[in-house]
Structure formats: C-alpha cells, structure tokens
Amino acid sequence: MSSMNDLREKVAVITGGADGIGLALARRAAAGGMKLVLADINEEALALVVRDFQAQGVATIGEPVDVSKFSDITRLADAAWNAFGAVHLLANNAGIGLAKSAWETTPAEWERMLGVNLYGVIHGVREFVPRMLAGGEQGWILNTASAAGLLTGPALAAYNVGKFGVVAFSECLHHDLRLRGAKIGVSVLCPAWVRTKIADAGRSSAAEFAAADPVTRQTMAAIQQAVAGGIPPEEVAETSFAAIGRGEFYILTHQRTHLGVRQRMDDILSNRPPTLLPII
Numbered sequence: 001m002s003s004m005n006d007l008r009e010k011v012a013v014i015t016g017g018a019d020g021i022g023l024a025l026a027r028r029a030a031a032g033g034m035k036l037v038l039a040d041i042n043e044e045a046l047a048l049v050v051r052d053f054q055a056q057g058v059a060t061i062g063e064p065v066d067v068s069k070f071s072d073i074t075r076l077a078d079a080a081w082n083a084f085g086a087v088h089l090l091a092n093n094a095g096i097g098l099a100k101s102a103w104e105t106t107p108a109e110w111e112r113m114l115g116v117n118l119y120g121v122i123h124g125v126r127e128f129v130p131r132m133l134a135g136g137e138q139g140w141i142l143n144t145a146s147a148a149g150l151l152t153g154p155a156l157a158a159y160n161v162g163k164f165g166v167v168a169f170s171e172c173l174h175h176d177l178r179l180r181g182a183k184i185g186v187s188v189l190c191p192a193w194v195r196t197k198i199a200d201a202g203r204s205s206a207a208e209f210a211a212a213d214p215v216t217r218q219t220m221a222a223i224q225q226a227v228a229g230g231i232p233p234e235e236v237a238e239t240s241f242a243a244i245g246r247g248e249f250y251i252l253t254h255q256r257t258h259l260g261v262r263q264r265m266d267d268i269l270s271n272r273p274p275t276l277l278p279i280i
C-alpha cells in the first residue's frame with residue numbers, strides 16, 4: 001500500500017476549501033509545503049482565503065465552483081493543471097446539511113443534497129483520476145463522508161444516503177485502483193461532530209424550524225448543539241494528514257463512531273432493527 005509522506009511542492013485541490021474542514025485541510029497542506037487549488041461555491045469567502053494564503057507566500061489559486069455541476073469540476077481540473085501542471089491530492093470535501101424526515105424531504109432537496117454531497121465526489125473522481133493516472137505520479141484521493149456515512153439517525157435521510165454513498169463509492173474506488181496497481185491511494189474521512197458553520201449553512205429559516213414536526217425540531221436543535229460542541233476542524237485536518245501519511249483508508253476522528261459501527265454490525269448480524277444511537 002502506498003502512502004504520501006513528503007508533501008513539499010506537491011499540489012492539493014480542495015473543494016469546500018473556503019471554510020470549515022476544507023479550510024483546515026488547506027492550512028495543513030500549506031504547512032506541509034503544498035501548493036493549493038481551492039474550490040468553493042462561496043466566491044467572496046474563497047477570494048479572501050486565497051488572498052490570505054498568497055500573502056503568506058503559499059502558491060494558491062481559487063476557482064469558484066458548484067461541485068454538483070460536472071462542467072464546473074472540469075473547469076477546476078483545467079485550472080489546476082494550467083497553474084501547476086500536476087495534482088497529487090484531491091480532497092472532495094464540499095458538503096451541505098439538511099434535517100428532515102424521510103418523507104418530508106422534497107424532490108428538489110434530494111437532488112441538491114445528493115448533487116453536492118454524493119455527485120460532487122463522483123464528479124471529482126471522474127474528472128481528476130484519469131488525469132492523475134496519466135500524470136504517473138503518486139497521488140491521493142481524500143473523500144469527506146461523515147460518521148453519518150456509517151451510522152444512521154432520525155431526520156437525516158438525505159444526508160445519510162449521500163454519505164453512505166460516499167463511503168461505498170470510496171471503497172469501490174479503492175478496489176478499482178488497487179487491482180490496477182495504481183499509485184493513487186484513497187481515504188474516506190468519517191468525522192462525527194466538528195465545530196464548523198455546516199449547521200448554519202443548511203439551517204432552516206425560523207419559519208421552517210417552527211413548522212417542522214417536534215421530532216425534526218428536536219433533532220435540528222440537537223445537531224446544532226452537537227456541531228457547536230464538536231472538535232475543531234484543525235484536529236480533523238491533522239488526523240487526516242497523519243492517516244494519509246500512514247496510507248490508511250478509513251479515517252474516524254471520534255471514538256464514539258467505533259462503538260456505533262460495532263452496534264450497527266451487531267444489529268445486522270443479530271437480525272435486530274437499527275438501534276437509535278444518541279446524537280451526542
């Protein structure tokens with residue numbers, strides 16, 4: 001199994017790089033000597049972050065993209081290769097949240113959630129991996145799933161389906177690359193709660209919150225509280241780069257997730273319905 005230890009002068013592409021976990025990954029990559037290609041749908045935040053890195057002497061470009069649009073990802077890859085001539089680390093990290101029951105989630109919400117959280121990752125791999133393979137250098141794909149890619153909860157159908165998809169897709173990608181002896185490794189990042197703005201970005205309006213049924217409302221409040229009390233994104237970035245350095249596939253940042261996975265497997269193998277795990 002390959003790994004990626006020496007980051008110096010290598011090129012990292014990070015989606016959702018203007019904030020939260022993506023920005024922490026970018027800072028950690030820059031600290032290791034990498035050049036940065038940052039992609040985000042929030043153009044204003046992206047421009048500020050790019051200017052900041054450049055001011056610190058980090059070779060950085062920014063590309064405004066919506067990861068759910070394949071043509072945006074093609075433009076991102078073109079920009080990366082035009083600027084730096086290679087890509088070594090692709091972090092498919094952009095993602096959004098939504099708390100709604102399985103039946104209340106609208107077709108448009110399903111499309112948006114899966115478009116960003118699942119297709120964003122699929123598009124990244126489809127566009128970047130062939131070019132990385134053709135470049136012949138050692139590389140790494142880091143897909144941000146979530147503990148919600150391994151464990152289910154109430155009011156999370158669209159989020160869970162997308163993140164379970166990212167875990168399954170990453171496992172398939174790993175098999176496909178290994179069988180070909182490719183010099184590209186894969187990791188899937190599965191954090192539980194991290195202190196970012198994700199619960200703000202996906203936050204429903206006050207009116208929507210009031211209209212939600214009591215179970216959804218309770219879940220929304222618990223998620224916001226859990227995110228606010230989560231681990232700092234810098235810790236996730238540190239753990240991720242350490243795991244990539246060791247060539248590890250699954251990156252779990254919270255011990256609680258291990259317990260949940262064990263419970264889930266026990267439920268399946270004991271023919272029990274899924275245990276409702278506490279949110280925090």
Ligand SMILES: NC(=O)c1ccc[n+]([C@@H]2O[C@H](COP(=O)([O-])OP(=O)(O)OC[C@H]3O[C@@H](n4cnc5c(N)ncnc54)[C@H](O)[C@@H]3O)[C@@H](O)[C@H]2O)c1
Nearest residue numbers: 016019020021041042066067094095146193194196197198
């Ligand atoms: N915060 C948590 O508790 C947590 C836990 C597990 C997994 N995650 C996952 O981590 C990833 C990063 O989330 P975060 O917590 O840092 O959130 P965040 O909201 O702080 O940052 C996400 C970034 O992605 C950008 N973005 C959103 N939609 C986009 C799109 N369509 N195209 C391009 N960029 C887009 C946002 O503008 C933002 O800068 C997501 O995939 C999320 O699902 C977060």
